[in-house]
Amino acid sequence: DAGVIQSPRHEVTEMGQEVTLRCKPISGHNSLFWYRQTMMRGLELLIYFNNNVPIDDSGMPEDRFSAKMPNASFSTLKIQPSEPRDSAVYFCASSSGGPGTGELFFGEGSRLTVL
Amino acid sequence: EDKVVQSPLSLVVHEGDTVTLNCSYEVTNFRSLLWYKQEKKAPTFLFMLTSSGIEKKSGRLSSILDKKELFSILNITATQTGDSAVYLCAGVNAGNMLTFGGGTRLMVKP
Numbered sequence: 001d002a003g004v005i006q007s008p009r010h011e012v013t014e015m016g017q018e019v020t021l022r023c024k025p026i027s028g029h030n031s032l033f034w035y036r037q038t039m040m041r042g043l044e045l046l047i048y049f050n051n052n053v054p055i056d057d058s059g060m061p062e063d064r065f066s067a068k069m070p071n072a073s074f075s076t077l078k079i080q081p082s083e084p085r086d087s088a089v090y091f092c093a094s095s096s097g098g099p100g101t102g103e104l105f106f107g108e109g110s111r112l113t114v115l
Numbered sequence: 116e117d118k119v120v121q122s123p124l125s126l127v128v129h130e131g132d133t134v135t136l137n138c139s140y141e142v143t144n145f146r147s148l149l150w151y152k153q154e155k156k157a158p159t160f161l162f163m164l165t166s167s168g169i170e171k172k173s174g175r176l177s178s179i180l181d182k183k184e185l186f187s188i189l190n191i192t193a194t195q196t197g198d199s200a201v202y203l204c205a206g207v208n209a210g211n212m213l214t215f216g217g218g219t220r221l222m223v224k225p
Contacts, residue, residue, distance in 0.1 A: 031211060043158075043203065043215040056212065091157060095211070103149065104213065106157035
């Protein structure tokens with residue numbers, strides 16, 4: 001399996017622009033997570049989908065952030081409008097099994113820089 | 116709110132040294148504790164611990180969980196430069212939600 005695939009790997013944009021990050025989870029995994037990682041705050045969970053349904057989006061910073069999972073093999077995280085404080089590495093991760101199995105497989109991340 | 120704290124924040128050792136990384140957690144409806152190694156890119160899975168007192172081992176790395184005292188340790192013996200990385204632990208609750216600690220940055224010098 002190719003693992004979790006994220007795109008773009010790097011994005012540099014200007015404040016106010018829309019940013020869309022994409023993720024393809026491992027085939028057969030029914031849970032998908034979006035994380036944000038910064039030096040200051042470490043890894044923070046933004047949103048969690050199970051069977052394509054958002055289960056917990058309490059980590060989404062504000063209304064500028066939205067995430068969708070239209071099918072089992074694709075998810076997007078959108079920031080509109082972007083701000084410099086959104087600069088971070090955004091990881092998508094997927095897992096299989098029921099609650100408590102826990103092991104996540106991470107994509108290689110999308111490094112976002114907002115100028 | 117679930118909370119995971121790792122110590123030390125960073126550590127510099129020489130090749131051949133043994134290191135112990137600490138992870139304490141407060142997780143409601145705790146299910147398991149995970150250790151990850153993060154080099155330049157994505158975190159990669161090391162161990163999942165669910166039972167107290169049972170050591171998990173993989174080569175020079177080992178880990179154990181204490182569910183009474185709510186902590187785990189990760190040991191690395193005979194460290195090598197390739198062990199240099201950020202080591203993350205995460206507590207998992209019954210809803211399969213992970214809460215990560217801030218990580219321990221390990222640097223192994225030749």
